[in-house]
Amino acid sequence: MNIEEFYDADPRRRASDEVNLGRDWLDAGGRRYELNWVVDTGELYLMAEPEEPVEMDPLGDSFVPDMPVDLITVEVLATVADRDQVEQRLEGWESHAEGPDGVAWLRERLADA
Secondary structure, three states, rough: OHHHHHHHHHHHHHOOOEEEEEOEEEEEOEEEEEEEEOOOOOOOEEEEEOOOOOOOOOOEEEEEOOHHHHHHHEEEEOOOOOOHHHHHHOOOOOHHHHHOOOHHHHHHOOOOO
């Protein structure tokens, strides 16, 4: 689902605080993800967006155009009741987030959640 569909499906998500658990998770193909935990729902989700193209205007200034929301996808990996449980399940995540296929490590850690 895209990011708007994710937030629209449960109004608690938009109003909730979120805890970021890394913006540079990589899968086996090198695609980058961001991991967040939604406090009010307990959802741990991966958000993926395509690489932003850098464009140049006629004066030679570079800019990144707005990303269409349908290209920003969300995958809910697990529901974890509280912050202590999140930290327990993901202990050591910092050393895996930017490693090769850190997303596989993450999915394995959360498989039974």
